[in-house]
Amino acid sequence: MKIVTLTLNPALDKSTSVERMIPEQKLRSAAMQIDAGGGGINVSKGIAKLGGHSTAVFPVGGHNGGLLRSLVEDAGIATATVEIKGETRENISVLETTSNLQYRFTLPGAPIGLADAQACLNQVRTLQPDILVASGSLPPGLPETYFEEVAEFAKQINAKFILDTSGKPLQHAADEGVFLLKPNLGELSALSGVPELALNRVDDAALEIINAGKCEVVVVSLGPQGALLVTRDGFEHIPAPTVKKVSTVGAGDSMVAGMVWALSTGKSYLEMVQTGVACGSAATMNTGTKLFDRERVDELLEWIRTFSSKYRLTDF
Ligand SMILES: Nc1ncnc2c1ncn2[C@@H]1O[C@H](COP(=O)(O)OP(=O)(O)OP(=O)(O)O)[C@@H](O)[C@H]1O
Ligand SMILES: [Mg+2]
Structure with a gap:
């Protein structure tokens, strides 16, 4: 199955560290680590770590854009980019080692217009994916309804659309209908139109979303509690x-990467979420932008499978 990821708001993530943040002084810093960032690009990186293939579609601008594209390609990921005017944005994070505090600077980037976003969709159309994944926020300049258009477009090209975003953009896309949603508790509450969801209401809330035609599968991610898989056929809790x-x-992106990779290799929904939880949990064992190590995923997956086979209630 062909996988394409879509990242409308990519960035160069630059990180360094200093012993102490002191104003007015030259601070001796560690060598700058530069990573490609943005939701869909992270998902592509995760899929590559698992040995899978995907093509990452994203806008690029200026020198930063060129560097971003080569970083993604160096990770063994195929790219289909759209040239925009101006520079791709960059984020800088500085770790103060004595306090372990992180200072994060988000710099403005070139705006991405509707025509650029449309050109990204044209790239997707050319690639004819079976699975289309969009993750991350929308850049300023694009309307909140943008993912609704992507959802409609995914139906036209017969692709399974997996969306991991939040707020109004998520609600609009859900109203159009997608294949799979991976809300966390906060995002699920917002989708259900309530300020806060009690844990024992999560299954009903997810089922209501499915019954309203917003998606076929809901995977509610619950942080250290793992995830809840909900389809029309039943529920299953996959512990982390x-x-x-x-x-x-x-x-979150590592989890989506694991799920997409499992799905593309013909795994069941249960195995899909087990793999997702393993990747998500493995990601928490690494620092910032490093996502996860493959060996960790295999170990954690083994644990999750054993646990599930002992205590599972539903057949998926
Ligand atoms: N503290 C933790 N211990 C073990 N696993 C964790 C922990 N936090 C997250 N995970 C794993 O990562 C998955 C996704 O985490 P979470 O539910 O926090 O997603 P999210 O809120 O969408 O995250 P993000 O901020 O990256 O978007 C969980 O289902 C779980 O497998
Ligand atoms: Mg998330």
Whole structure:
């Protein structure tokens, strides 16, 4: 199955560290680490780590854009990019090692207009994916309804659309209808139109979303509690193993990567979510932008499978 990821708001993530943040002084810093960032690009990186293939579609601008594209390609990922005017944005994070505090600077990037976003969709059309994944926020300049158009477009090209975003853009896309949603508790509450969801209401809330035609599968991610898989046929809770948490940055994208990869290799929904939870939990064992190590995923998956086969209630 052909996988395409769509990242409308990509960035260069630059990180360094200093012993102490002191104003007015030259601060001796570690060598700058530069990574390609943005939801869909992270998902593509995760899929590559699992040995799968995907093509990443994203806009690129200026020198930053060129560097972004080569970083993605160096990770063994095929790219289909759209040239935009101006520079691709960059984020800078500085870790103060004495306090372990992170200072994060988000720099403005070139705006991405509707025509650029449309050109990205044209790239997707040319690639004819079986699975289309969009993750991350929308850049300023695009309307909140943008993912609704992507959802409609995915139906036209017969692709399974997996969307991991939040707020109004998520609601609009859900109203159009997608294949799979992976909300966390906050996102699920917002989708259900309530300020906060009790844990024992999560299954009903997810089922209501399915019954309203918003998607076929809901995977509610529950952080250290793992995830809840909900389809028309039933529910299953997939627990997350207890791990030594270093940073939860990238857990959501790693989870989506694991799920997409499993789905593309013909796995059941249960195995899909088990793989997703394993990747998400493995990601929390690594620092910031590193996502996960493949060996960790295999170990955690083994734990999750054993646990599930002992205690599972429903057949998927
Ligand atoms: N503290 C943790 N311990 C173990 N696993 C975790 C932990 N936090 C997250 N995970 C794993 O990562 C998956 C996704 O995490 P989470 O539910 O926090 O997603 P999210 O809120 O969408 O994250 P993101 O901020 O990356 O978008 C979980 O289902 C779980 O497998
Ligand atoms: Mg998330």
